[in-house]
Amino acid sequence: MALEYPEDLKYLDSHEYLRIEGDTVVVGVTSYAVDQLGDIVFVALPEQGEVLSRGDSFGSIESVKAVEELYAPISGKVLAVNDKVVDDPTIIGADPYGDGWLLKISLADAEELEDTISSEEYKERIEG
Amino acid sequence: MGIHPIPQRIIMTKNKRTPLFAAHGKLGARMVPFGGWDMPVQYSGLSAEHSAVRTQVGMFDISHMGKFRLEGTDILEQLQSLVPSNLAKLEPGQAQYTVLINPEAGIIDDVIFYCQSPEQWVVIVNGATCTKDRLWLEAHLSGVSFTDDTDNQILIALQGPQAVEVLQKLVSVDLGRLGRFAFVTTELLGGSAFIARTGYTGEDGFEIMVPVETGLKLWETFLALGVVPCGLGARDTLRLEAAMHLYGQDMDETTTPLEASLGWVIDWQKPEFIGHEVLRAQKAAGTAKRLVGFEVQSRQIARHGYPITLAGEPIGVVTSGTLPPTINRPIGLGYVPTALSAVGTVFDIEIRGKQIPAIVVKRPFYRSLSK
Numbered sequence: 001m002a003l004e005y006p007e008d009l010k011y012l013d014s015h016e017y018l019r020i021e022g023d024t025v026v027v028g029v030t031s032y033a034v035d036q037l038g039d040i041v042f043v044a045l046p047e048q049g050e051v052l053s054r055g056d057s058f059g060s061i062e063s064v065k066a067v068e069e070l071y072a073p074i075s076g077k078v079l080a081v082n083d084k085v086v087d088d089p090t091i092i093g094a095d096p097y098g099d100g101w102l103l104k105i106s107l108a109d110a111e112e113l114e115d116t117i118s119s120e121e122y123k124e125r126i127e128g
Numbered sequence: 129m130g131i132h133p134i135p136q137r138i139i140m141t142k143n144k145r146t147p148l149f150a151a152h153g154k155l156g157a158r159m160v161p162f163g164g165w166d167m168p169v170q171y172s173g174l175s176a177e178h179s180a181v182r183t184q185v186g187m188f189d190i191s192h193m194g195k196f197r198l199e200g201t202d203i204l205e206q207l208q209s210l211v212p213s214n215l216a217k218l219e220p221g222q223a224q225y226t227v228l229i230n231p232e233a234g235i236i237d238d239v240i241f242y243c244q245s246p247e248q249w250v251v252i253v254n255g256a257t258c259t260k261d262r263l264w265l266e267a268h269l270s271g272v273s274f275t276d277d278t279d280n281q282i283l284i285a286l287q288g289p290q291a292v293e294v295l296q297k298l299v300s301v302d303l304g305r306l307g308r309f310a311f312v313t314t315e316l317l318g319g320s321a322f323i324a325r326t327g328y329t330g331e332d333g334f335e336i337m338v339p340v341e342t343g344l345k346l347w348e349t350f351l352a353l354g355v356v357p358c359g360l361g362a363r364d365t366l367r368l369e370a371a372m373h374l375y376g377q378d379m380d381e382t383t384t385p386l387e388a389s390l391g392w393v394i395d396w397q398k399p400e401f402i403g404h405e406v407l408r409a410q411k412a413a414g415t416a417k418r419l420v421g422f423e424v425q426s427r428q429i430a431r432h433g434y435p436i437t438l439a440g441e442p443i444g445v446v447t448s449g450t451l452p453p454t455i456n457r458p459i460g461l462g463y464v465p466t467a468l469s470a471v472g473t474v475f476d477i478e479i480r481g482k483q484i485p486a487i488v489v490k491r492p493f494y495r496s497l498s499k
Contacts, residue, residue: 038170038173038174038361039173039174039175039453041427041429041451041458042426042427042428042429042451060480062428062429064174064361064365064429064450064451064452065169065174065361067429067431067480089427
């Protein structure tokens, strides 16, 4: 799969992405993460309504090769969980930026977004 | 996530490289350190490679494995003292999977002995244990000429239901007549090839040892014939479905063949061999622990080192675990008290703080229909 870095997204060094939709932030993992992990076989996500603090481990994503913790990129309440990827984690690999999203979180503190990086910066860190 | 964004090209290691290293690079393989070697872990992707071996044919560069040639007049008797199997039963052209064990019956390595004649043997051993095995063999063999062919021979495993069809295009010997664990030396692409009907995938296939020059040609020829190059990732899921042990992970010098559920390699009629007293005592009294195969009742993988528990108390440890493409359920191997080793026994595996039920099942997890 080709590595993609959609320009409308924000990124973290830990390979999560954020799509900001008003007061809601959609969180997922990047195509680089998916490429490194290989076939994803399991994903554990929090319950809807749970309140996350930035940096909290909110779940894990697992491939045959490795299991990785997922960290909350921002603080806020979990508004929605993508149950489809829990049932079929291969969706994350097939479409990480679309149907493979993981969580929707309410944006509690917009200042936290300042610590994210742009598509260009993230690409630079990955590809050098 | 803790994935580090380091481009492959700047990773510098002091690991050894097989003669096919450049060929792997050309195919875009992802390389990883493995037992002191830089080896391909995947090319097109683990699932695709795994499926190719189960349904068509794949190939692995296993040139990192140790390759020894032994020659000497009194060799058979000396080898007999080093292994619990009865090598005297082998006819020339037959091979035996067995283990080297120490006086405590701890497993030094799992190896294959190939009988060319009672005076001429080939031994293929694990890459990471090559030096240790060589020292052990040299210390226990006298009047034997010992040649280490590890660096001047390429070893390629051709595995899958179409392996016979593909290899038959390149050799004149009738491969259909070569039984499991039989081998033959024959001409291949102008060089002399050692071809054994063995493998580490649970599928039909061959392991082919050839001089470097021939091996480079053979790799390209197999590619041209549509053989799918496969990495260590698929090798691990394939061998685990077949419940084959990985040395250093599922067994080591602290485990005996009986504990490792490899009792079938022991010939109890043999009067003496290194470690036999310990094995006979263990057989009489029963072992305290035993390696079992289990299936996890979830989609999570029980990985190497995870505790096996009962009512929250640790009772054992997972040695290998994966979620392999063919059977598509999480499986694994691990040690538990012998009293809890029967098929159908249920225990838990602690996966990141949670107790997840697992059930002991029959090994192998997968059995090929085409073998």
